Amino acid sequence: MKKPTAICSALLMLAFACSARGQEKPKSAENAKPSTPVKVQVVLTEYDGEKKIANLPYSFLMYSEPNQAPYTNFSRVGVRVPVPAIGKDGQSEFVDVGSSIDCGVKTEEDGRFTVRLSFERSSLYFQGPSDEKGTIRTTSAGQPYLPHIRSSSLVLLKDGQTLEALVAADPMNGHVFHLNVTLNVQK
Numbered sequence: 001m002k003k004p005t006a007i008c009s010a011l012l013m014l015a016f017a018c019s020a021r022g023q024e025k026p027k028s029a030e031n032a033k034p035s036t037p038v039k040v041q042v043v044l045t046e047y048d049g050e051k052k053i054a055n056l057p058y059s060f061l062m063y064s065e066p067n068q069a070p071y072t073n074f075s076r077v078g079v080r081v082p083v084p085a086i087g088k089d090g091q092s093e094f095v096d097v098g099s100s101i102d103c104g105v106k107t108e109e110d111g112r113f114t115v116r117l118s119f120e121r122s123s124l125y126f127q128g129p130s131d132e133k134g135t136i137r138t139t140s141a142g143q144p145y146l147p148h149i150r151s152s153s154l155v156l157l158k159d160g161q162t163l164e165a166l167v168a169a170d171p172m173n174g175h176v177f178h179l180n181v182t183l184n185v186q187k
Contacts, residue, residue: 035063037186040103045178064105064113072104081124097124112158113183122148149177157183
């Protein structure tokens with residue numbers, strides 16, 4: 001069994017070490033890096049072969065904080081569309097159609113920026129090879145097809161850089177979607 005004085009000495013040393021750590025001086029406001037205003041532009045472009053069908057730009061002005069989790073800006077653009085529900089006494093359900101974007105930015109130690117991006121796009125319209133633009137396709141039960149894209153990405157960008165975060169093909173009509181992200185530091 002250890003002597004009480006040895007235990008007391010060990011506890012005192014531990015308490016002193018903990019209190020010394022707690023008394024460390026916080027970084028002064030002069031040394032702290034300021035937040036950086038940035039503009040993030042997200043562009044979804046849809047192609048039918050070589051032909052550009054749609055170009056949908058979205059921009060966010062936000063502040064990037066160094067060494068902190070990114071704040072998130074979001075955008076919801078679209079409409080709620082009534083869709084007949086099968087087997088529910090003719091009641092309609094409403095479905096969101098359009099774009100939904102969540103975007104956050106964090107400043108990295110080397111001056112670059114990590115952009116966290118969640119992108120979701122659905123539409124009511126379908127254009128196949130022989131269809132007119134704006135055709136609404138339905139199932140045999142009268143339900144509309146709702147083409148849908150969903151992507152979640154982390155991209156590392158420097159000021160003025162554009163990066164292609166996603167390339168995806170629609171299995172229904174073969175259209176190819178490109179999602180580009182550009183970051184610009186605001187002065």
